[in-house]
Amino acid sequence: MANEIMSQYGEIDETHEILQRYTRLYMNDKHSDVIIVVDDNKIPAHKLILSASSSYFHALFSNGLVETSKNEIKLQVPLDAFKTILKYIYTGRISFVNLNVGQITDLFDLANxxxxxxxxxxISKYLNHTISIENCHSILHFSNLYSLESLRNDCLNFIDNNAIDFLNQETLKEIPQDMLCDLLKRDTFYVPEIDIFNAMKIWHEANPNADIKVILSEIRWSFISMNEMIKIVVPSKILDLTQMWALFEKYHDSSTPARCAPTSSISSLREVNIATAEHGAKRISGERWNGLFEQNVAHHSINYPGNGITIQLGKISLINHIKFSLYSENNFSYRVYTSIDGTKFDSLVDYSTYSCRSWQFLYFPTRYVQYIRLIGMRSTDDYFYVNEFEAMQKEKVPEIVDGLVKPAINVATTERGAVVLEGGGANKMLNSNLDEFTCHDINNGSIIVQLGQPYHIGSFRLLLGNKLSSSSGNSFYIETSLDKSTWEMAVDKRNESLASSWHQFEFAARPVIFIKITGTQGTLNIFSCTQFECPSSVQK
Structure with a gap:
């Protein structure tokens, strides 16, 4: 009990009251022993309070300087900023809300x-939370001036994430040349180069004495199309024709990388199809567009492909998987390109020499993408059709060998676009019904399977025979092809008699589209297969 009484009554805390007493002395000449003169304004103060609050004033009044004995001191500082600092000394409080960046800069000068x-x-934290399009360049200049790295980085990140609005702001004309050059050097200043050119043209009109060639040298000319060059750049007359072409030629073939959106503005959704209207995706080329995302058909002429079928995702995204359905039962050859800026497209998949059908399952190393372009190269009716499309980032992707997917699952299924081109019973050996089978007469034809797309394959698994036969006399051989013209042996069991059961075969892995199974011995002179897997679903 005694301890509780001592704890409750053994001390007094009047910190707040003491602060209130100091507050009443602010701008009060009562007991003032020094006058601070700023711009001919006389401000009463107290040496003791100033010295206790700031080592600067402590040194001023304590080190035997002339000011030590003087009752009036002149300071060459901004008046409003000094009054604010003086109030802070006496009250411990400052409100930044009604101050502009210039006033805050003056205040920071004195605080420093x-x-x-x-x-x-x-002050630094406050500016960090007030960065806007209107003031970001001023805050960036401020952070550079005082080497405030954290504030500088936050400001640069803001500008990167709002680069287009930054270029379109009216105050762009006030930004100094060196700051603009530093911003344009950034890979994450993600704006189409032609938009940067147009903005710099406006900037130069407001700053005619600046050396515009210095800024134009920061434009990545290899990402400005020839059409934009002829229709926009040259007519601008911002430089004479000789200077302009010299710049264009100097940078057009450079290895300068494309600008890339900052990480915070990049979609990193996983296992989600982002090629949907809900995620902001849209078609920007390709005829008859009502979807791709709504099971309608987009197409282009093989002879006049133009920009093919181009999908613009809602934002730059990380993807490693594209899936789409080739319309109709036709065979198609195609190429796929991707781009970040919609100007420079990089090759992603080249199936221009392969026969593809139905669903296409494309996998590739994860990359930044906003534009995806499909261009048909061959078709049986001179048109390239696509009627469903997906793009996403998957957690796991299969191995890629020489540009082809090496599947870890059976791709000889109708769901994966496979089809039996020749053989009695058609696709029955590609489904899971053990009561059905595909067959052919011995010495008359073969079973030919076409996969939906080229794959890198090194194994097969077959359930030989059928439920009506328990024969152990199954002999056959299996060949593979990319064009159904030139065949390469994969499995040769012509000199063996295999039971009507599951059998697994491995061979030298290779690109495969077509698979031909030719029986040389079977029940009642018929070779049959109930199930076929490519590759084998069972690991040896």
């Missing part, structure tokens, strides 16, 4: 001079 580190930190 008078060594108020906590005030400097508070």
């Amino acid at each position: 001079m008078y060594q108020f580190d906590s005030l400097k930190g508070a």
Whole structure:
């Protein structure tokens, strides 16, 4: 009990009251022992309070300087900023809300001079939370001036994430040349190069004495199309024709990388199809567009492909998988390209020499993408058709060998686009019904399977025979092909008699589209297969 009484009554805390007493002395000449003169304004103050608050004033009044004995001191500082600092000394409080960036800069100057580190930190945090399109360049200049790296990085990130709005702001004309050059050097300043050119043209009109060639040298000319060059750049007359072409030729063949959106503006959704209207995706080329996302058909002429079928995703996204359905039962050859800026397209998949059908399952190393372009190269009716499309980032992707998927699952299924081209019973050996089978007469034809697309294959698994036969006399051989013209042996069991059961075969892995199974011995002179897997679903 005694301890509780001592704890409750053994001390007094009047910190708040003491602060209130100091507050009443602010701008009060009562007991003032020094006058601070700023711009001919006389401000009463107290040496003791100033010295206790700031090492700057402590040194000023304590080190035997002339000011030590003087009752009036002149300071060459901004008046409003000094009054604010003085109020902070007497009250411990400052409101930044009604101050513009210029006033805050003056305030920071004094906080730096008078060594108020906590005030400097508070100003930096406040600016960080007030960065906007209108003031970001001023805050960036401020952070550069005082080497405030954290604030500078936050400001640059803001500009990167709002690069288009930044270029379109009216205050762009006020931004100094060196700052613009530094921003344009950034890979993450993600704006189409032609938009940067147009903005710099407006900037130059407001800053005619600046050396525009310096800024134009930061434009990545290899990402400006020849059409934009002829229709926009040359007519601008921002440089004479000789200078303009010299710049264009100098940078057009350079290895300068494309600009890439900052990470915070990149979609990193996983296992989600982002090629949907809900995610902002749209078609920007390709005839008859009502979807791709709504099971309608987009197509283009093989002879006049133009920009093919181009899908623009809602934002730059990380993807490693594209899936789409080739319309009709036709065979198609195609190429796929991707782009970040819609100007420079990089090759992703080249199936221009392969016969593909139905569903296409494309996998590739994860990359940044906003534009996906499909261009048909061959078709049986001179048109390339696509009627469903998906793009996403998957957690796991199969191995890629020489540009082809090496599947870890059976792709000889109708769901994966496979079809039996020749053989009695058609696709029955590609489904899971053990009561059905595909067959052919011995010495008359073969069973030929076409996969939906080229794969890198090194194994097969077959359930030989059928439920009506328990024969152990199954002999056959299996060949593979990419064009159904030239065949390569994969499995040769012509000199063996295999039971009507599951059998697994491995061979030298290779690109495969067509698979021909030719029986040389079977029940009642018929070779049959109930199930076929490519590759084998069972690991040896």
